[in-house]
Amino acid sequence: MARIPVSSARERILDAAADLFDRYGVHAVGMQRIIDEAGCGKNLLYREFSSKDELVVAYLRRAARGWDITLEAARATVATPQRQLVELVRVVGERVPGTRGCPLRNTYAEFPDRDHPAHQVALEHFGAVREQLCELARQTSAPAPERLADRILLIINGLYINASGVGAEESAAIAVQLAQDVVRGETAAKASRSGVS
Amino acid sequence: MARIPVSSARERILDAAADLFDRYGVHAVGMQRIIDEAGCGKNLLYREFSSKDELVVAYLRRAARGWDITLEAARATVATPQRQLVELVRVVGERVPGTRGCPLRNTYAEFPDRDHPAHQVALEHFGAVREQLCELARQTSAPAPERLADRILLIINGLYINASGVGAEESAAIAVQLAQDVVRGETAAKASRSGVS
DNA sequence: ACGCTAGCAGACCGATCGGTCCACCTCTCA
DNA sequence: TGAGAGGTGGACCGATCGGTCTGCTAGCGT
Numbered sequence: 001m002a003r004i005p006v007s008s009a010r011e012r013i014l015d016a017a018a019d020l021f022d023r024y025g026v027h028a029v030g031m032q033r034i035i036d037e038a039g040c041g042k043n044l045l046y047r048e049f050s051s052k053d054e055l056v057v058a059y060l061r062r063a064a065r066g067w068d069i070t071l072e073a074a075r076a077t078v079a080t081p082q083r084q085l086v087e088l089v090r091v092v093g094e095r096v097p098g099t100r101g102c103p104l105r106n107t108y109a110e111f112p113d114r115d116h117p118a119h120q121v122a123l124e125h126f127g128a129v130r131e132q133l134c135e136l137a138r139q140t141s142a143p144a145p146e147r148l149a150d151r152i153l154l155i156i157n158g159l160y161i162n163a164s165g166v167g168a169e170e171s172a173a174i175a176v177q178l179a180q181d182v183v184r185g186e187t188a189a190k191a192s193r194s195g196v197s
Numbered sequence: 198m199a200r201i202p203v204s205s206a207r208e209r210i211l212d213a214a215a216d217l218f219d220r221y222g223v224h225a226v227g228m229q230r231i232i233d234e235a236g237c238g239k240n241l242l243y244r245e246f247s248s249k250d251e252l253v254v255a256y257l258r259r260a261a262r263g264w265d266i267t268l269e270a271a272r273a274t275v276a277t278p279q280r281q282l283v284e285l286v287r288v289v290g291e292r293v294p295g296t297r298g299c300p301l302r303n304t305y306a307e308f309p310d311r312d313h314p315a316h317q318v319a320l321e322h323f324g325a326v327r328e329q330l331c332e333l334a335r336q337t338s339a340p341a342p343e344r345l346a347d348r349i350l351l352i353i354n355g356l357y358i359n360a361s362g363v364g365a366e367e368s369a370a371i372a373v374q375l376a377q378d379v380v381r382g383e384t385a386a387k388a389s390r391s392g393v394s
Numbered sequence: 395a396c397g398c399t400a401g402c403a404g405a406c407c408g409a410t411c412g413g414t415c416c417a418c419c420t421c422t423c424a
Numbered sequence: 425t426g427a428g429a430g431g432t433g434g435a436c437c438g439a440t441c442g443g444t445c446t447g448c449t450a451g452c453g454t
Contacts, residue, residue, distance in 0.1 A: 009401090025309050027224040031442060041402040042443080052442060100309050105358060109306035112222050112297050126362050150371040158355030161302060165323050174347040178379070185378065206431090228412060238432040239413080249412060395454100402449080410441070419432075424425100 010048045013038045018059050022103055026056055026110050026118070056107065056118045063103040064125040071132055081139035082183045085152050088133075089179040092156055093163070093172025101164035105157070129153065141187045148186040155179050207245045210235045215256050219300055223253055223307050223315075253304065253315045260300040261322040268329055278336035279380045282349050285330075286376040289353055290360070290369025298361035302354070326350065338384050345383040352376050 016038035020029040031052055035045055049055040074087040100106060108122035133152055137145035155175050162171035213235035217226045228249055232242055246252040271284040297303060305319035330349055334342035352372050359368040 023309065025307060027307065028309070030440075032440095035402095039402090041400095042404085043445090044401060046443070047401095050443095101306075106306045108361075109298075109303045110222060110224065112220065112225070123362055147371065147374070150368070151375050154355035154359055154368070154372060154375060155351060156355070157358040158351035158353070161354040161358060162351055164305075165320055171347070171351070174344065175351060177344070178348050178351060181379075181382065182375070185382070227410075229410095232433095236432090239434085240415090241431060243413070247413095397452105397454095399452085400450090403447090405444105405446080407444075408442100411439080412437105414435105414437075416435080417433090420430090422427105422429080424427090 009040065009044055013040060013045055013048055014055075014058055014062060017055055018062065018103070021056070021059055021107070022100060025100075026059075026107055053117055057121055060104055060107060060118060060121045060125070064121070064128070067104075067125070067129065081136045082187055085133070085136055085140075085148070085183055086176065086179045089152065089155055089159065090172075090176050093159055093168075093175050096160065096163040096172065097168035099164075101160045105160055106164075137186075140183075144186065148183070151182045151186070152179060155182070206237065206241055210237060210242055210245055211252075211255055211259060214252055215259065215300070218253070218256055218304070219297060222297075223304055250314055254318055257301055257304060257315060257318045257322070261318070261325070264301075264322070264326065278333045279384055282330070282333055282337075282345070282380055283373065283376045286349065286352055286356065287369075287373050290356055290365075290372050293357065293360040293369065294365035296361075298357045302357055334383075337380075341383065345380070348379045348383070349376060352379070 013034065017029075017034045020034060020037060031042075031045070034055075035042055038045070045055075049058060070091055071088065074084050074091060078084050078087045096102075104122045104125050107118055108126075111118045111122075113119055130149065130153055133149035134146055137149040137152070140148065142148045155178055159171055159175040162168075162175070210231065214226075214231045217231060217234060228239075228242070231252075232239055235242070242252075246255060267288055268285065271281050271288060275281050275284045293299075301319045301322050304315055305323075308315045308319075310316055327346065327350055330346035331343055334346040334349070337345065339345040352375055356368055356372040359365075359372075
């Protein structure tokens with residue numbers, strides 16, 4: 001068998017694990033299955049990741065990094081912060097069909113224990129996303145940027161759940177439309193009846 | 198030990214299981230723990246529920262029934278279908294703090310296998326909810342009732358995820374506000390720029 | 395050409411899983 | 425009061441879990 005550079009081993013294992021976790025869930029996938037899929041020995045896997053928990057954390061961190069990249073791409077693709085918020089929803093809706101939704105949110109649901117590292121990584125990510133959305137919203141003319149950010153977050157979260165069932169494409173379209181309306185409504189000069197706070 | 202009427206045994210076990218499933222997730226809870234919590238023998242449990250899967254399904258069906266009751270209550274509490282849609286969001290937001298979110302949605306995330314009965318029950322419920330919301334939306338003056346229903350569903354789903362982390366109360370307020378705005382916007386005479394369909 | 399090392403394969407471990415079965419106890423009713 | 429139904433507690437089963445350890449093979453550098 002061809003000698004593969006050591007540095008790639010970690011990524012190869014992580015690829016296999018991510019694919020299986022995404023498809024079947026973390027609990028449902030045993031380490032042996034990951035090993036089989038990655039085509040490596042147990043030794044190598046446990047040298048790179050000292051436990052399953054550590055592997056799961058690495059999986060989640062990579063997913064979180066993926067989100068950050070998505071955000072950066074949205075910022076680069078579209079000019080105004082208003083459109084960037086909508087673009088984020090659009091990209092999520094574009095990617096979610098055919099998947100089980102968001103790895104972080106799914107794994108979070110699988111590990112309710114507050115002390116579990118996977119739970120903590122997910123929570124940390126959710127906080128970061130909210131902060132990113134707030135930052136974007138503050139760059140708009142919205143009088144209540146945090147409310148705008150929370151509304152977009154609500155839409156994104158809803159989209160992730162909605163799309164994991166049937167009708168992913170329709171859900172995506174609905175979410176993007178709603179995001180457009182929300183951004184337009186929130187950045188309109190007049191304060192909405194719902195109040196500024 | 199006092200003889201407890203047999204008919205209540207099933208409910209007692211289901212109560213214990215639901216409490217544990219809600220708090221720790223289905224995978225994380227073993228049958229022995231449910232038995233300990235319910236204070237019954239293994240025999241009785243396996244007579245009422247022939248397998249863990251069956252117990253999980255019963256747990257989900259009861260949660261789905263709970264939703265139906267909530268819907269009925271919202272219909273009884275508030276007069277117009279517009280306010281009923283908002284009321285639904287309000288009640289969900291009111292109940293979700295301190296919980297891990299929606300049992301059906303969480304368990305759905307835990308059982309991605311399409312063939313698993315728990316997965317099917319959850320999917321069935323999601324479809325029913327969407328249909329209920331559509332029916333409510335059709336009773337409003339909204340020119341695109343299905344879009345209204347999908348938007349409310351998006352908000353409810355987003356709320357369930359949002360609130361399972363930190364800041365449940367704030368998320369609830371955000372969701373209710375957004376639901377109000379959405380209902381108002383969708384039932385306004387003029388068609389939104391987003392188009393009717 | 396040969397030793398060294400990295401990595402695959404798999405035996406093995408204790409713990410725990412869902413599920414079955416049996417012994418004993420307790421309450422009911424004749 | 426004694427037989428029997430119903431239920432608890434726990435031993436027990438095979439399978440599988442995460443994780444460790446030991447060969448053995450294949451490729452490299454000298």
